[in-house]
Ligand SMILES: Nc1ncnc2c1ncn2[C@@H]1O[C@H](COP(=O)(O)OP(=O)(O)OP(=O)(O)O)[C@@H](O)[C@H]1O
């Protein structure tokens with residue numbers, strides 16, 4: 001671990017695997033700052049006058065990945081603003097464009113500690129997202145049509161990123177099919 005550079009844990013897993021749920025617990029126990037790429041993009045989409053609102057919404061509905069220049073810039077701004085030096089970056093990098101853009105802009109300014117990978121079946125993830133939608137998440141992508149596309153992107157693009165970090169020995173894999181508390185027990189071990 002570098003003494004000076006901000007430390008980053010990337011958090012990856014399928015849509016609805018429980019990344020956000022676990023990040024909230026990690027923040028409490030380990031004092032990381034949680035930055036969700038999806039949340040930052042939704043915030044930017046909702047910002048009046050944003051040049052990227054329509055582009056972002058179209059990617060979100062189609063489960064495709066927003067160009068890294070936009071996402072990386074939102075992440076870098078949020079990191080700077082936080083004044084902290086330990087970050088959970090949730091839902092990023094999602095594809096090769098994300099990875100290359102991060103390495104270009106942030107690679108020598110941050111230290112990637114590891115990748116926390118929440119492993120969960122597509123069936124369980126789908127059920128969780130549909131329940132979240134039915135409970136009123138207000139997300140335009142918690143519906144069957146968008147979810148199918150989100151899973152396609154996950155399998156086609158994101159798994160390759162997890163494999164890239166796995167080959168570097170940086171992946172800590174968690175069985176995310178368990179209850180939230182059981183998952184967090186395993187997460188705790190991954191951080192200790
Ligand atoms: N271990 C779990 N068991 C059952 N339900 C869970 C579990 N973890 C989270 N959930 C529920 O599943 C839904 C998705 O969880 P969460 O938002 O944490 O997932 P996510 O991976 O961040 O999703 P996304 O990638 O779509 O943003 C939420 O309604 C949450 O309450």
Ligand SMILES: Nc1ccn([C@@H]2O[C@H](COP(=O)(O)O)[C@@H](O)[C@H]2O)c(=O)n1
Nearest residue numbers: 037038059060063064065066091092094
């Ligand atoms: N690196 C990213 C992260 C997210 N997106 C877009 O947002 C959607 C929702 O992401 P969640 O992590 O909140 O589920 C996702 O399907 C993408 O359309 C992105 O483009 N790049």
